[in-house]
Amino acid sequence: MKIQIDEARQLIADVMATYGYDDEQTATIADHLIDTELRGIHQGGLARAATLTERLDRSEPFGPITTINETQSSLALDGGDQLGYIAAKELTTRLTEKAKTSAVVAGTVRNTWVTGMFTYYLELVTAAGLIGFVASGGGPYVAPFGGSEARFGTNPVAFGFPTDGDPIIWDIGTSSLMLADLTLAKKMGEQLPEGLAFDAEGTPTRDAAEVLDGGTITTWGGHKGSGLALSAQLLGILGGSAIAPPWFTDMGFFMCVLAPTAFSDDFAARAGDFAAVLRATRPVDPERPVRVPFERSVSLRAQTRAAGHFEVEEQFVTTLRDVLARRSGT
Structure with a gap:
């Protein structure tokens, strides 16, 4: 489903507020999770927010930093x-x-x-x-x-x-694989790639649930x-x-x-010059020019911001709305 960026941000903030986070803290959490979504790292966005509520539901009250x-x-x-x-x-x-x-x-x-x-x-x-x-x-x-x-x-x-x-x-x-990849694969019922994980007995597996139940990657x-x-x-x-x-x-x-x-007065300028040298590298595939790390995600973030919305699995939005209703009594 498509969700507006502002709507998703507000949903996360509202959910986190029910766990005792103040306005500044909820804004920090929401900003981080939405930034992840905007970069196309969906396992770290609303899907992660849904997982966080599972931990928060059984947490003792947290203290100050x-x-x-x-x-x-x-x-x-x-x-x-x-x-x-x-x-x-x-x-x-x-x-x-x-x-x-x-x-x-x-x-x-x-x-x-x-x-x-x-x-x-x-x-x-x-x-x-x-x-x-x-x-x-x-x-x-x-x-x-x-x-x-x-x-x-x-x-x-x-x-x-x-x-x-x-x-x-x-x-x-x-x-x-990252932990977010495992939890997302489990929630979506998807198989893991071959050769990356073992179950609790050390047998190769593609089942994320088996990995999370005492297995390893x-x-x-x-x-x-x-x-x-x-x-x-x-x-x-x-x-x-x-x-x-x-x-x-x-x-x-x-x-x-x-x-x-x-250490040097002009590091930032020289770092930028070297990035330009990297981009000018002859590519193996002319259709895929050499990129500098961070470029792809920042470009995708700009595109998503311009669109004003992003795609997300409906089940994660539903989970967050259900948590909000349950905890706020609405």
């Missing part, structure tokens, strides 16, 4: 079991401010869950003319290379670089991706999060922010 430790160039936060969209954005905002007086700053968040699309935070960082690196670790859903038992989270990593035009942002999961990129996943997991643990937290709890989030002017 508190500072565990802070120096001029570092920050460690306890998320108070707040949704990661809120906790990670607070870390991003505070580190960006610190980077005005310190060339390199870093921070962590523990006791939070679902930090979403890292591109969202890195757009904020690069808009301030800064470089950012983000990594996260979570509950075990991914097997290390050569194994068939879960040890890693899906553990995304992302880099963001300012240029004199659009930023360059590279944002990937270190697993062959593979890392992206074989042994190289496995090493990257390990690194992300350790950076997530750095802030004090659990080594193997249960579903949607105590995910660890790490961010490092650098001020490029501390």
Whole structure:
């Protein structure tokens, strides 16, 4: 079905308000989820919002975000079991401010869950003319290379670089599938691609329900991706999060922010020049020119905004409307 962007944003905000989030927090959550939809990453939009309500329905009341430790160039936060969209954005905002007086700053968040699309935070960082690196670790859903038992989270990593035009942002999961892919496939009754997952007994499977019921997925990129996943997991643990937290709890989030002017005066211009060099690369397929990371999604976002609506599976809109009616008594 088609849904208007403003209608979808308001629906998410109204639902989240029923769980005790204030106006600023509901706006943050809705903005993040809608931004994901606009980029065509539908598993992270309204479908994800429906999954969040399942976790929120059985949550204890969340607490405030508190500072565990802070120096001029570092920050460690306890998320108070707040949704990661809120906790990670607070870390991003505070580190960006610190980077005005310190060339390199870093921070962590523990006791939070679902930090979403890292591109969202890195757009904020690069808009301030800064470089950012983000990594996260979570509950075990991914097997290390050569194994068939879960040890890693899906553990995304992302880099963001300012240029004199659009930023360059590279944002990937270190697993062959993301958790949002599994939950979406389960809800839609769709099979997973071949060779990417095991059930609880270590038998290859294409059934997302079997994977979510004690199974595991593979890392992206074989042994190289496995090493990257390990690194992300350790950076997530750095802030004090659990080594193997249960579903949607105590995910660890790490961010490092650098001020490029501390190292060279014209980094953004030269980064933009190099992006132009990449685009000018001779393509293997003349119909598919070489792109710089972030270009496709930002172009799609602009197109979707211009249209004013996007396509979404009706069941997710229905679920959110049902949750709103149930919790608000309407």
